[in-house]
Amino acid sequence: MVLDPFREMRLEGVPPNQFMLSSVLNSSSSISDLQTGKIIHGWILRNGINLDILLENSIIDIYAICWPFYYAKNLFELMVERDTVSWNIMVGPYLHVGDMENSLGMFRSLPHEDVASWNTIMDGLTRNGHGRAALELLHSGLLEEGYKYFRLMKEVYGIKPKVEYFTCVVDLYGRAGHLDNAEEFI
Numbered sequence: 001m002v003l004d005p006f007r008e009m010r011l012e013g014v015p016p017n018q019f020m021l022s023s024v025l026n027s028s029s030s031i032s033d034l035q036t037g038k039i040i041h042g043w044i045l046r047n048g049i050n051l052d053i054l055l056e057n058s059i060i061d062i063y064a065i066c067w068p069f070y071y072a073k074n075l076f077e078l079m080v081e082r083d084t085v086s087w088n089i090m091v092g093p094y095l096h097v098g099d100m101e102n103s104l105g106m107f108r109s110l111p112h113e114d115v116a117s118w119n120t121i122m123d124g125l126t127r128n129g130h131g132r133a134a135l136e137l138l139h140s141g142l143l144e145e146g147y148k149y150f151r152l153m154k155e156v157y158g159i160k161p162k163v164e165y166f167t168c169v170v171d172l173y174g175r176a177g178h179l180d181n182a183e184e185f186i
Contacts, residue, residue, distance in 0.1 A: 002027045002036050018055045025058035029065045037062030057085050064093045084112065088120045095124035100133055107137075115157055118149040126164050134164070135171055143176045 006024050009016050016024075021040060028037040041059050044051070051059075056079055063072035076082070076090050087110045094103035107113070107121045125134035150169050153159040166185075173182035 002031070002033060003039065006040070018049070018052050021049065022054050022058040025055075025062050029058070029062045032066050034062065034066035037066060053079075053081055053083055053086070057083070057089060060086065061089050064089050069093050069097075082111075084110070084114055084116055088117055091117075091120050092124055095121075095128050095130070098128065100125070100130055104133070104137070113145075113149075115149050115152045115159075118146075119153060119159065122165065122168070126162075131164065135168055143172055143178070146172050 002024060006016055006020065009020065021044060024040050025037055028034070028040070037059075041062070043049075044055070044059070049055070056075070060072045060075050060079075063069065063075065072090065072093065076086060079086060087106060091103050091106045094100075094106065103121070103124065107117065110117055121137065122134050125131065125137070147169060150161065150165060153161055153165070170182045170185055173179070173185060
């Protein structure tokens with residue numbers, strides 16, 4: 001079913017482009033269809049399709065979600081150019097298997113931590129039972145930056161914060177000795 005548009009295009013002589021291939025890979029990821037992902041990845045390699053960052057991220061995502069994860073890891077390490085999406089794709093699987101060390105290592109290696117990155121790591125940590133690690137990350141001397149990302153989540157990206165995030169901000173202020181700010185925030 002996921003391959004239908006890909007097959008139809010090829011039957012009509014229309015060569016699939018990076019956007020079409022990325023869409024098929026993303027659809028495969030969303031339903032954890034590793035077999036289709038492998039078919040498309042193999043077709044890309046056999047046909048010498050130019051790998052832009054969108055397509056590379058889609059390929060990494062199928063392996064990161066469906067496993068074997070080491071494929072995703074190897075492909076990530078071979079990437080010439082990485083963006084925030086590339087890094088965020090890699091953070092999740094480490095969290096999924098409880099490997100906080102590598103997940104946090106990936107997060108800290110980000111060339112630029114943005115709202116999406118913070119949201120990925122905080123959500124992943126809390127979702128996988130590592131709320132304490134999420135709090136520790138916020139407490140690691142990133143008071144201003146932590147609050148900035150919390151604010152950006154709401155104001156710029158329209159993300160409705162969860163109770164855990166409010167708690168983290170209050171705790172962040174408290175541990176940094178800014179009880180007035182914590183009280184004002186509440």
